[in-house]
Amino acid sequence: MPSSPAIIGPVSTCSTVVRVQGTHIDATVRIYLEGDANPLGEARAWWTETEVNIDKSRLVPDARLVATQQEVGGVESPHNQRGERVEKAVNRPVTVPHPIYVCARSVAVTRCSPGATVEVWQGGAEPLGSAVAVGDLAEIEFAGTRRIFPGVPVEVHQTICTDPISLVTFAGIPQAAPGTSRRTLPSPTFATVPRPLEECQGSVNVEGIVAGAVVRIVRERGGQRWIVFEGPCPFPQREFVVGDPLQEGERFEVTQSMQLGCELGPDSPNVATVQPLTSLDRPLIEGPLCAGPHKVVVKRLKAPAILRLFSAGAEIGNWPVSSTEMPVDIDVPAGPITARQELCGIISPESRPYKVASGRRGRWFLVEDSKGDVLRADAFAIHAALVRTGHIVIFSGDQHSLEQNKRKDIDHCQLFDCADLSIQKIDAPTTDVFCSGHAFLPDGHLLVAGGTQAYPEHAGEPHGPHGHFPGLAEVWQFNPDPGSAGRYWVQTESTRGGRWYPTLLTLADGAVLALSGHPASTDTRHNNNSLEIYDPATDRWTHHGDSPDLHHSNAGVANSYLYPRIFVGPDERVFSASPLLPASTGDLRQSGSWMPRVGTTWTRTAMPVGGDWAGYDGFGFPAVLLPLLETEPGPGDPRYRFRVVHAGGNRAWIADLGTPADPESNPQWQVLGGDTAPLRPVRVNSNAVLLPSGEVLICGGVRVPDREEDTWVSEPEMIVNGPGGWQWSADSYAPAEIPRNYHSTALLMPDGRIFTGGTNINCKPGGVAVRRLEIEIYEPWYMCADRPSIWEAPTEVRPDETINVMVVSSDPITRLAFLRVGSSTHAFNPDQRYIGLRARHAGSERYSAVIPDRAVAVPGYYLLYACTEASVPSEGVFIRILPG
Structure with missing residues (x-):
């Protein structure tokens, strides 16, 4: 029986598609509301990562979605253990993580409201393109010959299903594309870190992409050449699924271009030859690692290897690998766990044993280097x-x-x-x-x-x-x-x-x-x-x-x-x-x-x-x-x-x-x-x-x-x-x-x-x-707790000013905590300072507080955390308190 796949969140009451990783090719993947035997949607997996259309009319806040998979002729797996909590849909600010270039044909938008319709505008009566956010990511490819042109701000609009009003959540001036003197774009390269192209893998990792450029990947084997991908890519680095597994000796070429106004053609292609697969890396299990139902992130993987997790020598799950890192959703045992991966008859060394946290004890772990050994700094941390x-x-x-x-x-x-x-x-x-x-x-x-x-x-x-x-x-x-x-x-x-x-x-x-x-x-x-x-x-x-x-x-x-x-x-x-x-x-x-x-x-x-x-x-x-x-x-x-x-x-x-x-x-x-x-x-x-x-x-x-x-x-x-x-x-x-x-x-x-x-x-x-x-x-x-998430906060604030923060949380926020960044030596840290402000509810997912005067709020950079009544904090965001 296959192990259950992991749903990649977040998910909101507006979500119509969910992404799932760890799926067997040709398996039927189903999404359920926890406790409900009637699936919200199903799809046939064409790769080890799959998107499933779901019925959003049945989604309610704080419900949990779970996933199963069933191989052809097999039985359906149990659903995953933790699943993904459904958030209330709220229109919130988005992020464009990479530069927007003139002549770009696509844009990536992150921190979206899951399931929202995200549009890219640049003047005119209609958007350049739109997409529905899957999780918190929208990849917007422009239709036809549409592209970014110079001199006019680019705006990103977002609309959620419960509110017909489209909000401008990002605006910026496009940059000139980084062409060469020969009117070409420098070609991307096939990433060799952590490893080069090797036989049996099912994808190629390309870096050095000019975000929004048209990328072309050509595969050559036995005297035949064919295009495995051609289209705009909004990311500077990406893994591309290329079909049947790579074979030793075959070649891949990659170029990029920006036409339609910039006329930046492709430079000489970068070429990589597939090497024999002789070994696999030791996987890295990344925290937090918590006993009980939990998502565990595993890194240093090679798709489509089989990832196996063990506790006390017994296997507790196995999944097809979809990328260099992926989550698995399991009931984590209390004892240490280990991992290994297998591809084409090659078995990786087993990972180091990773401790598991339980209760309020927490967990210690040693930082590893890229090979899975203990990292040793060159500078002595005095x-x-x-x-x-x-x-x-x-x-x-x-x-x-x-x-x-x-x-x-x-x-x-x-x-x-x-x-x-x-x-x-x-x-x-x-x-x-x-x-x-x-x-x-x-x-x-x-x-x-x-x-x-x-x-x-x-x-x-x-x-x-x-x-x-x-x-x-x-x-x-x-x-x-x-x-x-x-x-x-x-x-x-x-x-x-x-x-x-x-x-x-x-x-x-x-x-x-x-x-x-x-x-x-x-x-x-x-x-x-x-x-x-x-x-x-x-x-x-x-x-x-x-x-x-x-x-x-x-x-x-x-x-x-x-x-x-x-x-x-x-x-x-x-x-x-x-x-x-x-x-x-x-x-x-x-x-x-x-x-x-x-x-x-x-x-x-x-x-x-x-x-x-x-x-x-x-x-x-x-x-x-x-x-x-x-x-x-x-x-x-x-x-x-x-x-x-x-x-x-x-x-x-x-x-x-x-x-x-x-x-x-x-x-x-x-x-x-x-x-x-x-x-x-x-x-x-x-x-x-x-x-x-x-x-x-x-x-x-x-x-x-x-x-x-x-x-x-x-x-x-x-x-x-x-x-x-x-x-x-x-x-x-x-x-x-x-x-x-x-x-x-x-x-x-x-x-x-x-x-x-x-x-x-x-x-x-x-x-x-x-x-x-x-x-x-x-x-x-x-x-190991369900932690809030800060979605919007100012970057600077002064004493006696009111700060407004947007927080997504399953529990109400009672405190906004400011922790001044620290410097440590000889058992003393004179910089650290904690300011705990009462969080005043200021509307849907918004909280406010008044910054105290300088006797309390010594100026400098702080980490801002949103804390629940149970003292569970969000991750911190940097904010500067200016001198009073």
Whole structure:
């Protein structure tokens, strides 16, 4: 009996066609409403992917569609397990993902309302062409000799079945087609990544297409030539089904042209010869991977191989492959699952075992490279930051190696793509940014200050001739989108005195404070106590005096106040959770506050956590500002209560800084969960990450830093906001595979997963042998839930403005959560900030909220999430909060 095929969503109450993958050729494919034995429609599969016409009159919101298939002479398969939920049809904005060129004969439109009629207009009394959206995609091919002409905006109109009004949901000016000097279009090529054309496959993958051009594919075998495809293609890359399976030695040619006004003929064809099939790639099972009825995406496939999934050695399903990646819809067992593919007698290696998430435990997995092996980064993730392009920039300077510092081997920077989990090398700063500080500017650039001037090498003097590693004064900006000719890294004005182990913090007005760190070798101070502020408008640093309350200037004082845990409080004061050194003999160490640009004295108020700061006054332990929530219980104006949590010791501590309406003048530290709360596992060098669900994840860490193999803490913990306030979650969570210790980092990714990287094994400096270069990702519990989807949101907003967001969700939205993008190093992320706004229903699938003032909404780039009452978040979209 064949396994059931998977319906490719989304589907709405207007859908008249659904697309199905994993179908056997010549099988009868049927679509049903779950629980109804009368099919909505059926079709005979001509390929391993099939479209089925359905009766939309029977579709209702929140019903589920399921699919079966029946081979000729066989029995009908069971229906698939999860199916596809039917959405209420709503007219919403669409996206044209590729450039629209003059003379184009077709256009692709995505993010359509499923089943809507989508039209392309360019003046005139009728559209150039139209199509019905299948899922959220419409491919619109223009009739006859119609094409895009220059100078006039192109509009995309969309009409849904329940509303006769056609809405303009996209408009843009067409671009000139990229022809050559010979009046030809450069020919596309047959993709060789991940593999070239090989026998037995049933399709060819073509790349380098000018979107909308007429593509021509010719097949040649045994002296005969014939056209297997000729027509406009609206995508820059596409798989084309070519009929009977490829045979070794036959040739394929591909060209493209744009006539009807542009007269761009085809260039010399690109030719590929079919190679023998000698092996198949190990499949990749992509998450979220959740126990129970679920769609699982499998990649690195070759059509039309047979894909097989296994659990505990037993096959749990098999499907014909339709493309290089495809979903399968099954009841996922609780244990690990594996995959392999088979084509023409060749069997691929079995995939790595993939863990399955269940309940609230979540799931960890190691990122793979293109061959299915564990990916190992070249750049050591000592410093990492999520930027507005959806990448994580990883940089490390000398990578904690004396030898690399000596020979200036500091060119180590990579970009990790959070969408496809790939990594690439880019340019790096030309000064050693190892152990620098960083913070995001309001425009999304990352400001990086300081680093390592040299390593101490004096016998008996573990911190060098001045009692420390000397720091650098150089400052860099990382531009996430420098353009094709620019560098990502650009040097800017230096700070005073040099800084090693400093903290940078973005202030409420968008300026950046640089604080602490060891100065350069020419500076006689042990710590850099200069208060400096960077103004992004002038690209200059200003000196605001030297603070006597932070640390002594005596060179003999032991290391202290390094990477201080500092935060912008409710009255725009900077609060230091790290204890300040005593101003005079006999004074107690206390946390304290300072008003930027007003004097140099810090007001010491909050008592530090007795016995829990560990060495270096706590820079091995994370501290985090808890979510700032618009709706808080309490008298007066309780909105946006600022609370700082210091975790990692055997107890976590919390300090209440008050609210913008009522800031606390004398905050004190209290035990999280109360004085009787049970002791927690010590987690030195752990990381705290704010999740879009409003929880705080504590991950990684060791009990004894120089003995991590037998003392590391593999299971994460959560701090949650329960009925009794902030407390530790009683749930248990899935353990990680890779120990994370000194020089580890952790960051929230746009889709809500958690990136973790870095670690010096047992805290030892040196080369590759003592570095953990694997990237491991954690999928929290909500990755397995039915998540909302943000369809429309502004790209910029100001404090005190009202934001309007369009969200498609099966459950009402109660919160719009803004999470400021983070930058992580040395167990601290000064950039992350969570703003939870009450979502006010503003009509069909629309919600609004009022952005708070700058004391809460520090300017910069945020990820916007829409959350249900059960705290299930959507995937995030980038939005910039402008300075107030």
